[in-house]
Amino acid sequence: MGHDTGGGSGRGDVLLDMKNVTIDGYSDDRWHPIIKGVDLTLRRGEVMGLIGESGAGKSTLGLAAMGFARPGCKITGGTITFDGLELTELTIAELRRLRGARIAYVAQSAAASFNPAHRLISQTIEATVRHSIRPEEEARDDATRLYKDLQLPNPDTIGERYPHQVSGGQLQRVMTAMAMSARPDLIIFDEPTTALDVTTQVEVLAAMRAVVEQFDTAAIYITHDLAVVAQMADVIKVLRYGETVEEADTRKMLSAPEEEYTQSLWAVRSIEKPEKAAPDAILRMDGISASYGGGIKVLDDVSIAVPRGRTVAVVGESGSGKSTAARVITGLLPPSSGTVEFDGSALPRAMKQRNVEQLRRIQMIYQMADTAMNPRHTVRDIIGRPLEFYFGMSTAAVDARVVELLGLIELNESFIDRLPSELSGGQKQRICIARALAAEPDMIICDEVTSALDQIVQKGILELLLRLQEELGISYMFITHDIATVRAISDEIVVMYQGQVVEQGAKTDILNPPYPDYTKLLLSSVPEMDPDWLSTLLEDRRSEASE
Amino acid sequence: MSEQPGNYSAAGEVAQVRQRRTLGENLVRGLKSAPPTALIGMLVITVYILVAIFAPLLAPYGEAEVFDQQFLPWSDDHVFGTDKIGYDVLSRLIYGARNTIGLAVATTLLAFVIGGGLGLAAAINRNTWLDQVLSRAVDVLMAIPSLIFALVLLSIFGASWLNLIIIIGVLDSTRVFRLTRAVSLNVVVMDFVEAATLRGEKLGYVMRREILPNIMPPLVAEFGLRFCFVFLSIAALSFLGVGIQPPNADWGTMVRETAGLIQFAEYDLTAALTPMLPASAIALLTIAVNFVVDWFLHKTSGLRDEV
Numbered sequence: 001m002g003h004d005t006g007g008g009s010g011r012g013d014v015l016l017d018m019k020n021v022t023i024d025g026y027s028d029d030r031w032h033p034i035i036k037g038v039d040l041t042l043r044r045g046e047v048m049g050l051i052g053e054s055g056a057g058k059s060t061l062g063l064a065a066m067g068f069a070r071p072g073c074k075i076t077g078g079t080i081t082f083d084g085l086e087l088t089e090l091t092i093a094e095l096r097r098l099r100g101a102r103i104a105y106v107a108q109s110a111a112a113s114f115n116p117a118h119r120l121i122s123q124t125i126e127a128t129v130r131h132s133i134r135p136e137e138e139a140r141d142d143a144t145r146l147y148k149d150l151q152l153p154n155p156d157t158i159g160e161r162y163p164h165q166v167s168g169g170q171l172q173r174v175m176t177a178m179a180m181s182a183r184p185d186l187i188i189f190d191e192p193t194t195a196l197d198v199t200t201q202v203e204v205l206a207a208m209r210a211v212v213e214q215f216d217t218a219a220i221y222i223t224h225d226l227a228v229v230a231q232m233a234d235v236i237k238v239l240r241y242g243e244t245v246e247e248a249d250t251r252k253m254l255s256a257p258e259e260e261y262t263q264s265l266w267a268v269r270s271i272e273k274p275e276k277a278a279p280d281a282i283l284r285m286d287g288i289s290a291s292y293g294g295g296i297k298v299l300d301d302v303s304i305a306v307p308r309g310r311t312v313a314v315v316g317e318s319g320s321g322k323s324t325a326a327r328v329i330t331g332l333l334p335p336s337s338g339t340v341e342f343d344g345s346a347l348p349r350a351m352k353q354r355n356v357e358q359l360r361r362i363q364m365i366y367q368m369a370d371t372a373m374n375p376r377h378t379v380r381d382i383i384g385r386p387l388e389f390y391f392g393m394s395t396a397a398v399d400a401r402v403v404e405l406l407g408l409i410e411l412n413e414s415f416i417d418r419l420p421s422e423l424s425g426g427q428k429q430r431i432c433i434a435r436a437l438a439a440e441p442d443m444i445i446c447d448e449v450t451s452a453l454d455q456i457v458q459k460g461i462l463e464l465l466l467r468l469q470e471e472l473g474i475s476y477m478f479i480t481h482d483i484a485t486v487r488a489i490s491d492e493i494v495v496m497y498q499g500q501v502v503e504q505g506a507k508t509d510i511l512n513p514p515y516p517d518y519t520k521l522l523l524s525s526v527p528e529m530d531p532d533w534l535s536t537l538l539e540d541r542r543s544e545a546s547e
Numbered sequence: 548m549s550e551q552p553g554n555y556s557a558a559g560e561v562a563q564v565r566q567r568r569t570l571g572e573n574l575v576r577g578l579k580s581a582p583p584t585a586l587i588g589m590l591v592i593t594v595y596i597l598v599a600i601f602a603p604l605l606a607p608y609g610e611a612e613v614f615d616q617q618f619l620p621w622s623d624d625h626v627f628g629t630d631k632i633g634y635d636v637l638s639r640l641i642y643g644a645r646n647t648i649g650l651a652v653a654t655t656l657l658a659f660v661i662g663g664g665l666g667l668a669a670a671i672n673r674n675t676w677l678d679q680v681l682s683r684a685v686d687v688l689m690a691i692p693s694l695i696f697a698l699v700l701l702s703i704f705g706a707s708w709l710n711l712i713i714i715i716g717v718l719d720s721t722r723v724f725r726l727t728r729a730v731s732l733n734v735v736v737m738d739f740v741e742a743a744t745l746r747g748e749k750l751g752y753v754m755r756r757e758i759l760p761n762i763m764p765p766l767v768a769e770f771g772l773r774f775c776f777v778f779l780s781i782a783a784l785s786f787l788g789v790g791i792q793p794p795n796a797d798w799g800t801m802v803r804e805t806a807g808l809i810q811f812a813e814y815d816l817t818a819a820l821t822p823m824l825p826a827s828a829i830a831l832l833t834i835a836v837n838f839v840v841d842w843f844l845h846k847t848s849g850l851r852d853e854v
């Protein structure tokens with residue numbers, strides 16, 4: 001696999017040439033190789049997608065393209081040539097002149113990357129002004145034009161706002177304007193849309209693609225979502241364990257990936273669950289309205305039924321009220337009106353009025369396994385506590401049952417003494433599943449349980465959940481914003497929007513036309529493995545709007 | 548990619564057995580990596596503790612043993628001379644370690660039990676009447692300069708050991724309350740606390756098993772600092788005459804009683820050094836404790852970056 005981009009666009013000369021780059025990271029008192037000799041060639045105006053699961057070294061490689069290594073990492077070998085300059089040999093001061101001026105970086109979490117105390121526009125033009133590329137007045141006018149190009153609302157005044165006054169998607173676009181402000185030759189996008197809803201992601205992708213094309217900027221686009229990168233990149237490079245798996249033109253990569261590993265990157269899409277008819281409902285929410293502190297109604301007359309031994313997927317973008325629905329069911333947020341009926345009898349509204357048995361029968365699994373487990377408790381404490389608490393088991397019985405549960409979630413007993421920090425992301429989520437299972441519940445609420453995980457790991461978790469349902473007959477309420485996950489796991493689907501249920505029905509009914517407007521928007525916003533998907537979608541939406 | 552590069556890899560998904568270190572190994576590793584200042588601090592504290600424990604064996608004379616001659620100069624019989632009553636200064640210094648340190652430890656512990664317990668309860672029940680009542684009461688107590696407040700209270704209730712411990716302990720618990728409440732608030736909002744609540748766990752379990760282990764590092768560091776302040780408060784109160792009462796030895800009182808000797812420096816340098824001895828004993832311990840606390844704070848904040 002050479003660094004020849006294989007019939008690349010040829011839009012210009014080589015801008016960035018990385019040869020045999022090696023980078024080491026420091027952990028556990030020694031240096032480990034993170035990047036093991038990767039070649040990368042990028043021409044002017046070309047967009048390269050870097051893809052791989054977490055730990056593959058994508059971000060590290062992306063940052064190395066700026067001659068930068070994160071604290072605890074160091075570039076140990078190879079050459080990084082940017083437009084004739086050898087970055088590994090430049091001094092800090094020389095690199096500083098390049099960064100922000102000729103090479104720009106767009107980070108994953110825009111909210112964490114902006115200074116909350118400064119207005120957006122002064123942050124947008126800061127690098128441009130500091131590098132004396134343009135005087136301030138000119139840079140401000142230019143930033144306003146960029147805001148317009150990026151289709152931000154009120155481009156003339158939005159710059160005067162502070163970061164907390166705009167939405168996440170808008171902030172990500174402002175960050176793109178910031179990167180673009182100095183008209184760099186190269187922009188590195190590090191998972192810029194990962195934290196966004198699908199419906200927002202479409203807008204941000206379209207805006208970013210338009211400006212990159214408009215100014216003919218070269219870009220490296222880092223992501224773990226192949227469908228997203230397919231919309232942006234001319235060339236795709238797949239990384240694993242710090243090595244190149246394969247590199248090819250986007251179309252070629254999608255139609256005929258050479259390596260098996262590349263195919264596994266969209267693993268979740270391969271799970272198929274035959275839909276089963278719904279028996280009686282184990283849980284029924286009826287006409288629930290709820291609000292936080294008596295303010296705006298977060299839930300407005302919501303009715304959801306969870307069939308026994310089946311899976312209901314609740315989908316919607318952030319703020320649609322799906323997690324609030326879960327809080328009402330668990331009793332953490334008593335509803336202002338409506339009833340929750342569980343297994344034929346009404347549940348008390350507030351958690352404190354429920355008895356231990358009622359609490360035991362509904363368990364919950366959280367999105368962030370990191371914060372859902374006490375970092376100071378071992379796996380034995382975490383899984384064992386519900387056993388001790390609900391069933392009053394002796395220490396020996398707890399130990400035996402914990403090992404049994406570990407087996408159920410496909411982990412062996414060597415995990416029993418580990419702390420959460422000694423587990424990988426997928427293992428953590430499995431332990432959380434085991435903790436829920438320990439209570440022998442009738443129903444488990446899964447709140448975005450796979451959205452923080454890689455595709456392959458997601459697939460493992462989803463398959464595990466399906467198997468457990470098969471064996472133990474547990475009902476799931478599965479909260480998610482990812483349609484691929486919904487396809488994989490659900491029997492029924494509830495679509496929520498702004499605190500209301502748009503529709504509820506069997507999976508095949510919801511996923512096939514005719515759709516209500518919102519369901520259509522949601523479904524059409526899910527990126528597909530087709531490099532023309534975004535263009536076609538935008539075309540469709542435009543023609544619909546003009547009708 | 549929010550993961551730290553290097554210490555996570557997809558290979559870990561398959562199997563990654565990392566042996567956890569035993570407590571002893573951790574201790575040795577910790578000591579090896581400790582900076583020299585921390586080692587000096589630990590050494591000094593150890594010596595102080597040993598002196599306090601073995602005071603009767605180390606001291607040449609008894610704590611309240613009075614000699615005929617007052618203000619004896621430094622000599623072989625009385626290494627640091629005698630004071631205005633005729634006590635042997637060296638013996639008083641050694642017994643002083645026991646009284647002053649013991650009192651400070653007891654007071655600090657009391658402050659932590661009260662402040663820590665109430666702080667945790669307030670954090671779990673945040674924004675309820677309990678939190679409001681406790682927090683406002685603490686505000687009121689903190690508004691009054693604590694040394695003067697302690698002075699007034701001790702003058703009213705009398706300067707017994709018990710009163711001293713209770714009054715300083717309660718006044719200092721306000722600071723501990725503030726800290727505990729603040730650091731607990733960050734932990735209380737975590738999903739694992741919600742998970743425990745949803746399981747139906749009682750308040751005591753949530754406080755003790757879920758939150759406390761996660762806020763230990765800042766609390767231990769605060770314990771060291773608070774100990775220094777309590778120690779200085781006791782010394783100051785003793786200097787003012789309402790602290791530890793004679794014939795019990797105490798460094799603060801010793802400074803007061805021998806302070807006058809400084810004016811004789813031009814005749815006998817050793818006489819002027821006598822009040823410096825208890826003062827230096829206080830200063831040295833305070834510095835040593837701070838060295839250790841600084842290292843501990845640095846270590847735990849470093850850990851937080853790694854996780």
